Amino acid sequence: MISPARSWREAPQRYRLEAAKCTGCGRVCYPPRVVCPSCRGRDFEHVVLPREGNVVTHTVVRVPPQGFVEQSPLTIALVQLKDGTRLMVQMADVADPETVHAGMPVRLEFRRINSDGEAGVIYYGHKAVPA
Ligand SMILES: [Zn+2]
Numbered sequence: 001m002i003s004p005a006r007s008w009r010e011a012p013q014r015y016r017l018e019a020a021k022c023t024g025c026g027r028v029c030y031p032p033r034v035v036c037p038s039c040r041g042r043d044f045e046h047v048v049l050p051r052e053g054n055v056v057t058h059t060v061v062r063v064p065p066q067g068f069v070e071q072s073p074l075t076i077a078l079v080q081l082k083d084g085t086r087l088m089v090q091m092a093d094v095a096d097p098e099t100v101h102a103g104m105p106v107r108l109e110f111r112r113i114n115s116d117g118e119a120g121v122i123y124y125g126h127k128a129v130p131a
Contacts, residue, residue, distance in 0.1 A: 020044035
């Protein structure tokens with residue numbers, strides 16, 4: 001479980017869609033990392049990612065993990081943002097998963113991801129919605 005303090009610390013970064021750009025090789029990491037997966041560099045500068053992009057590929061999860069059952073089926077998309085950064089996000093506002101396709105324009109929005117019923121904790125993160 002994520003402690004309130006940790007959630008608070010992570011919130012601004014998540015909300016603004018901040019990523020870390022490696023000063024060594026230019027790779028953009030989202031979420032930010034401590035060590036660059038490409039060149040093992042440790043120097044990063046903060047960049048704010050664009051919210052607009054396109055679906056590269058997607059998958060539909062018809063037997064979702066615990067905590068996501070109410071949102072079944074889940075559509076998970078690999079989205080390429082306008083600056084070339086790729087990230088995996090859940091699709092939202094899609095009534096029919098069959099309408100999601102490669103090249104589909106999307107926009108990232110800050111949404112409720114799921115809730116832990118027992119603890120009453122609600123997790124937020126970015127989801128892609130049709131643009
Ligand atoms: Zn690097």
